[in-house]
Amino acid sequence: QKEVEQNSGPLSVPEGAIASLNCTYSDRGSQSFFWYRQYSGKSPELIMFIYSNGDKEDGRFTAQLNKASQYVSLLIRDSQPSDSATYLCAVRTPGNQFYFGTGTSLTVIP
């Protein structure tokens, strides 16, 4: 399944910096986009979702969506070591399936 593509990383940022995670998707009709965080050996947990073009902020997290470019990103401000995890981008297709990218491994260095 190549519906959703992510840079697998690993991505390393120092504590307090901004981490930027990117994702592209193939189905232009997709309407809902999600960012999940997954710790090793655990199931994913939802960080945030976005439906409309533009930015959506939730605390230290900002999701950005550009449907024309089929691109969605996640910014993490003031990164903390506890943010170290794999971040999964997910897309809900018009057929109501949810597909995930391969995930980006993020390490925040104290």
Added chain:
Amino acid sequence: GAVVSQHPSWVICKSGTSVKIECRSLDFQATTMFWYRQFPKQSLMLMATSNEGSKATYEQGVEKDKFLINHASLTLSTLTVTSAHPEDSSFYICSARGGGRGANVLTFGAGSRLTVL
């Protein structure tokens, strides 16, 4: 709200046996549940979409006779891995749409790690 319970969380079985994994939405009704499989350091691969009261929809390449899915009620879906073999060893995760976060958001169970000897 929006809690999905999955069990067993860990199962070891002999090759050739069948294993059943249960996925329950505890505080909401889920007409649609999804089953994913995840191999180490890989992403979640959608196996099938489970719809209450009807047959599951399988993704291309997933054997429906090997991975039996039953969604008999609005709160329970089961995945049975039949005649399991070592290559079926993986992390199986269910998810459900709905609950307090809305119909378009997935809530995941804790996952079931299957090891086939």
